[in-house]
Amino acid sequence: MDKKKGSLLSFRPDIKIVDATIRDGGLVNDFRFSEEFIKDLYEANQRAGVDYMEFGYKASKDIFKEEEFGPWKFCDEDALQKVIGDKNTDMKICVMADVGRCDYRKDIIPRADSVIDLYRIATYINTIPAAIHMVEHCKNLGYEATINIMAVSNAKEAEIDEALELIGNSPVDGIYLVDSYGSLYMEQIEALADKYLAMAEKYDKFVGIHAHNNQQLAFANTIAALTRGVSYLDATASGMGRGAGNCSTEQLLGFLKNPKYDIIPILKFLEKHIEPLKKTGIDWGYNIPYLLTGQMNRHPRSAIAATKDGRKDYLNFFLELNDKD
Amino acid sequence: MDKKKGSLLSFRPDIKIVDATIRDGGLVNDFRFSEEFIKDLYEANQRAGVDYMEFGYKASKDIFKEEEFGPWKFCDEDALQKVIGDKNTDMKICVMADVGRCDYRKDIIPRADSVIDLYRIATYINTIPAAIHMVEHCKNLGYEATINIMAVSNAKEAEIDEALELIGNSPVDGIYLVDSYGSLYMEQIEALADKYLAMAEKYDKFVGIHAHNNQQLAFANTIAALTRGVSYLDATASGMGRGAGNCSTEQLLGFLKNPKYDIIPILKFLEKHIEPLKKTGIDWGYNIPYLLTGQMNRHPRSAIAATKDGRKDYLNFFLELNDKD
Secondary structure, three states: OOOOOOOOOOOOOOOEEEEOHHHHHHHHHOOOOOHHHHHHHHHHHHHHOOOEEEEEEOOOOOOOOHHHOOHHHOOOHHHHHHHHOOOOOOOEEEEEEEOOOOOHHHHOOOHHHOOOOEEEEEEOHHHHHHHHHHHHHHHHOOOEEEEEEOOHHHOOHHHHHHHHHHHHOOOOOEEEEEOOOOOOOHHHHHHHHHHHHHHHHHHOOEEEEEOEOOOOOHHHHHHHHHHHOOOEEEEEHHHOOOOOOEOEHHHHHHHOOOOOOOOHHHHHHHHHHHHHHHHOOOOOOOOHHHHHHHHOOOOOHHHHHHHHOOOOOHHHHHHHHHHOO | OOOOOOOOOOOOOOOEEEEOHHHHHHHHHOOOOOHHHHHHHHHHHHHHOOOEEEEEEOOOOOOOOHHHOOHHHOOOHHHHHHHHOOOOOOOEEEEEEEOOOOOHHHHOOOHHHOOOOEEEEEEOHHHHHHHHHHHHHHHHOOOEEEEEEOOHHHOOHHHHHHHHHHHHOOOOOEEEEEOOOOOOOHHHHHHHHHHHHHHHHHHOOEEEEEOEOOOOOHHHHHHHHHHHOOOEEEEEHHHOOOOOOEOEHHHHHHHOOOOOOOOHHHHHHHHHHHHHHHHOOOOOOOOHHHHHHHHOOOOOHHHHHHHHOOOOOHHHHHHHHHHOO
C-alpha cells in the first residue's frame, strides 16, 4: 500500500512550518533571549514564509518564579504585543501550555483580546482528559488548539489508540506526533503517522510532527512524517532546542518546494544571532550522550547533564544508562 | 509494493558493516594517523563485530608524492602487515583504488601475497569501462571487488541503467550506491537502491551504500537503503570523513540487531582517539555550508574551503554557490 503524499518537485499547500525556536530553544537558555533576537526572528520568519511562530510557554506564575526565567516562559500579552505590535502579517502566533503547569482558566484570555492564534497543549498520555479540558477552554475562547502527546515512544499501542479516540472526539484542531526522546526511526514514525492520520481523517483534524535530533534523525523523521500526510512541521533556527535539538528551519526550507518559502532570511538570522549565541556558551545539538539516550529511548536529562559537565567518558556514561534499568 | 527487507527487532545475516574511517577520514588529515590510532581502531573494529575495515587508498606514487601524505594514501603491503600481523581475525581488509589514480597493474599484487581481501574501485559514471578493467584485474588476482559509482546524484537515469548493465556483466562482487555530495533524500536513495538491487539480483551481486552527512541524512539514508535490501553499509568512527562526514559506526551499531555487533569498543575508541584528534583542530561534520552544498547538489569543495576559513557569512556563501551556475 503506497500512501506517499506529494512528490519531490511539487508542493502541498496543506504543509505549514511552525517555528518553535523560542519555545524549545528557551529550554536551553531559560527563555532569556534579547529583545533584538526575538524581533529579528519574528521578522525573519515572516520573510521566510514560516506559517506559525511559537513564542514560548504559558506557564503558571504560582509554580514558576518569574525572576528565574526570561519573559517567554510566561508569554504575557504585553510582552508579545511589544514584539508583534499591530500584527500586520499572515504568520500566526502560537504558545505552548503544559497540562498541570498552566493556570489556563486565569491566564488564557479571549482570543479577541490576544495576539495569540493557536494554543498547543502539551500532555503525557496519562493526562489526556486534562488536556482535552484545556482544549475546550481554548476553543471556547476562540483559539485554534492542538494536543501534543509527548514521549509517545514510551506509550503502549492500546493507550495511543484510546488517546487518539478521545482526542478525535474533542474540539481540537490538530494532534502532534512528538518524538521527545529522539529515539524513533523513520519506520516507527511512519507507522505512528499512519495511526494519527487515520484518526485525523475520521474526525477532520490535522497532524503535526515535532522531532528531536538525538540520533540525527529529526530532519529525516520530519520528511518521513510529511511524506505520509503529516502537515504541521515543527522546526527551529539551527535546530535550537532542548538537548540534541530539533529539525532545523534551514534544513526544512531547503527541502520544501512551496515558492512562498525562502531560506535567505533564516541564513541572515543564523549569522546575526545564532553564531553569537553559541559563542556565549549556550549549547545544543547532537553528541554521543544524546545519541545513547536516543538509542535507549531515555529522557535526555542525563545526557544534558553530561553535556553540561563536558563529559567525554562515553563508556561510563553508557554503562550508567544501562544501570538505571 | 512493499519491498521492505527485515524488521526492527530481527537481524539480516547478509548485512555487513564496512568501516571506512581511515580511508574517508584520511581525506580530512591527509592520511596522517598515528600508529596507535590505526592499531586501536583495528582492534576496536574487530571487537565491535565490524565486517570489513578499509585502510585507505592504493594511490599511484607517480601521481601523488609520498612525502605529502601519510602511509594510508598508498597502503603498501608492509605498512598494512605492521598493523595486521598474522591476520588472526574474521574481519576482512579492504582498500580503495580510484580509476585513473592507481597503477593497478604494478601495485596490486596477487591476493595470496597480500593481507587485502577486497578492492573497492571508485569511479565516476563516465569511466565505468576503466573501472571494469580494474575489477577484472583484481578478480584475476583472487580478490573480492566492488565498483563504487561516485556522484550518482549528477548522473542521468539512462546513464545509470547502462552503467549497471555493464557492471552486471562484469565479474564484480558488489556495487555501491554513493551519495558523494550528501544531496539525496531517502525517497531518492530508495529509488536508486531498488534500481541497483534489481541489477544485483539479476547478476548475483550485492549492493552497498556510502552516504554523506551534508543534510544530516547519512544515517537515515543508510537505514533507508538497507531497508530496501542493500547489505554493505559504510560507516566511520564519529562519522569522520570528508566535509560533513559519513554515517557513524556508533549510530549504526545502535540500530543493527545482530548480536555479534557491540558498540562498547567503539565508544572506547571515540574517547581515546577521536576526542583528542578533534582537539588538534582536525575538523569534519555537519555545518551550514555543507548543508547548502548538499541542498544544491554540489561538490563539497567550496564548503570545505569555507569551513577551513571559519566563514560564518552564510548568506554570501549561499549567493556565491548560486552564482556558480
